[in-house]
Amino acid sequence: MGLYGFLILASVLVTVASACSDGQCRFLDECGKDEDCEAGLHCSTCLPLTEGRRCVRSVATNQFKMMNDTLAFNKYAFLTTHNSFAIEGGFKLTFFNQEDSVADQLNNGVRGFMLDTYEFEGSIWLCHAPGGKCDATNKFRPLMDTLKDFESFLSANPGEIVTLILEDYVQTANALPTVFIDAGLMKYWFPVANMPKNGDDWPSVRDMLIRNQRLLVFTSKQYKESAEGIAYQWNYMVENMYGSEGMVEGKCFNRGESSPLNDMTKKLVLVNFFRSLPNQCGDNNGELINMLRTCYGAAGNRWANFVAVDFYKKSGGGGGSFQAVDTLNGKLLCGCDDIHACMCGATSGACTAV
Numbered sequence: 001m002g003l004y005g006f007l008i009l010a011s012v013l014v015t016v017a018s019a020c021s022d023g024q025c026r027f028l029d030e031c032g033k034d035e036d037c038e039a040g041l042h043c044s045t046c047l048p049l050t051e052g053r054r055c056v057r058s059v060a061t062n063q064f065k066m067m068n069d070t071l072a073f074n075k076y077a078f079l080t081t082h083n084s085f086a087i088e089g090g091f092k093l094t095f096f097n098q099e100d101s102v103a104d105q106l107n108n109g110v111r112g113f114m115l116d117t118y119e120f121e122g123s124i125w126l127c128h129a130p131g132g133k134c135d136a137t138n139k140f141r142p143l144m145d146t147l148k149d150f151e152s153f154l155s156a157n158p159g160e161i162v163t164l165i166l167e168d169y170v171q172t173a174n175a176l177p178t179v180f181i182d183a184g185l186m187k188y189w190f191p192v193a194n195m196p197k198n199g200d201d202w203p204s205v206r207d208m209l210i211r212n213q214r215l216l217v218f219t220s221k222q223y224k225e226s227a228e229g230i231a232y233q234w235n236y237m238v239e240n241m242y243g244s245e246g247m248v249e250g251k252c253f254n255r256g257e258s259s260p261l262n263d264m265t266k267k268l269v270l271v272n273f274f275r276s277l278p279n280q281c282g283d284n285n286g287e288l289i290n291m292l293r294t295c296y297g298a299a300g301n302r303w304a305n306f307v308a309v310d311f312y313k314k315s316g317g318g319g320g321s322f323q324a325v326d327t328l329n330g331k332l333l334c335g336c337d338d339i340h341a342c343m344c345g346a347t348s349g350a351c352t353a354v
Contacts, residue, residue, distance in 0.1 A: 025055045046281035046314050057322045058313050060109025063329045064159060064205060066339055073202035074267040077328030078163065079321055080112030080308040081105055082242075082274045085126040085140045093137035094128045095278050097310045102146050105312070106153045109322075111160070112306045116167040117143055117176065124170060124179050132169065147183035154188050154214055161208060163216040163306070165233060165270075168224070177228050180217070188215035192231045199265045220257070234258050237268035237305075240295055243276035249287070252295040262300035271295045271304040278310045284320035289327055296331075303331045 020029050025036045030052050031043040037055035044056040060079050083097035084105060098105070102113065118127045118134035124143040127134035150162055170176050180186060190213040196202055208214060218233035219225070225232040233239075239258040240246050246255070252271075254261050261269070273288050288309070296303050307328065309321045319326065326339045334342035336351035343350045 027056070028054050031055050042313060044315065056315060057319045058108055060111075060322050061326050061329070061339055062109065063333070063339060067329075067333050067342060069159070069205040069209065071204060071333070072267075073161070073205055073208060074305055075201075075332050076205065077304060077325050077332055078111040078306050079109060079312060079325045080114065080163070080165070080270070080306045081110050081312050082114050082272065082308045082310050083116065083128055084110070084113040085115060085146060086128045087140065091137075092128075092140075094130065097128075097274070097278050099280075099311055099313065101149075103149045103153070106149065106162075108313070110312060112163045112165065112308065114165045114167065114308060115143070115146070116169070118169045119172060119175065124175060129169075134169070143179055144183055147180060147185055150215070151184045151188075154185075158212075158214075159209060161205065161214045161216070164218065165306075166217065166219045166230075168219045168221045174228055176219070176224070176230060185215055188212060190214070190216045192225060192229055195231055195236055196267060197235070197265070199267065202267060234266075236266055237270050238263055238266045238299065239270040240272055240298070242272040242308075243274070245276075246272050247275065247283075247287075247291065249290070250294060252291065252298040261295065261298045264300055268306070269295070269299050269302050269304045270306040270308065272308045274308065274310040280311045280314050284309055284312070284315040284324070288321065288324045292324060292328060303328050305332075 021036045023035065023038055025031045026038055027041060031037055031054060034042045037043055040057065040059040041055040042058040043053050045053060063076050081098055084102055086095065086097040087101060088096045088099050115126055116128060118125050118129065120127065120134040120139055125134055125139045126141050126143055126146060127139045129138045154162060217230055219230040220233060222232045224230045234257050238261045239255050240252050240261060241255045259266060271292060273283060273291055292304055292307065307324055312321045327337055329339040330336040330341055333339060334350065336342050338354045341351040341354045343352055
């Protein structure tokens with residue numbers, strides 16, 4: 001072996017010897033598998049090939065523990081998954097939008113869930129049916145099974161609040177309330193009668209926790225608010241356009257069902273940022289934060305409370321959707337660019353370096 005070959009071999013051996021593994025790899029360290037990364041990180045497959053695989057974030061910041069829980073619910077931001085149930089795996093003639101289970105999403109800090117509810121073979125299912133008809137090729141899971149995941153989580157975590165946003169295709173009267181009752185979730189239900197209208201703030205998070213009203217459920221069917229006691233989504237929040245049409249740089253406008261984004265009588269703001277054809281790696285990056293800034297202006301200088309994404313753990317580097325929510329909570333809670341820059345108990349704009 002010549003000197004040049006020896007030097008190359010020595011370099012490779014040093015690199016291998018110094019590589020981390022077994023839960024010791026830190027943020028942006030090179031990795032080979034998820035188990036190499038320390039807690040709160042996973043081994044990303046979305047970085048450019050020149051950068052290899054590196055450990056990136058996989059868990060959201062708990063804004064209540066980082067700051068406090070005394071502010072109105074609409075003063076916080078929450079990571080939300082689009083088609084939360086449409087998980088990779090198995091034979092389906094439809095799209096996948098997430099990579100892990102709803103239970104895993106809850107454990108990783110997701111607090112908003114978009115669920116498509118259908119009637120199929122005598123029960124309520126979660127389906128991704130672009131044609132509006134649930135069948136064996138696009139059904140994912142009985143709604144009851146997923147609701148039991150929410151019940152288990154809320155039972156074990158009395159300091160957490162979960163929001164469900166239902167794209168609702170259930171026609172049978174009271175079928176949805178019945179499945180929530182059977183899943184044991186009504187003890188956490190935030191009643192429609194307590195939801196603010198006409199621009200009033202929501203109750204404080206602490207008040208919601210004390211009253212155990214920790215499950216917010218919204219439906220896309222307007223008549224169900226009076227008929228079944230499920231809040232009609234667009235009575236309480238504004239929402240930008242979904243899909244690729246809503247991802248045009250520099251533009252942020254309401255979807256058809258929502259009132260204009262600057263309607264100040266609706267205190268919650270939902271920003272969608274996902275393509276019509278799901279993209280695993282390309283979207284949860286700086287473009288997401290740029291869109292949040294654009295929608296801030298369109299919503300009457302209001303930061304989003306919910307940011308809905310596909311493949312929430314995937315990003316082209318850095319914090320991805322997790323960093324986006326940290327930015328939102330920083331802006332909402334203290335006026336800083338990151339919640340980790342907020343000085344505990346300080347007034348707005350008092351920020352530290354992150």
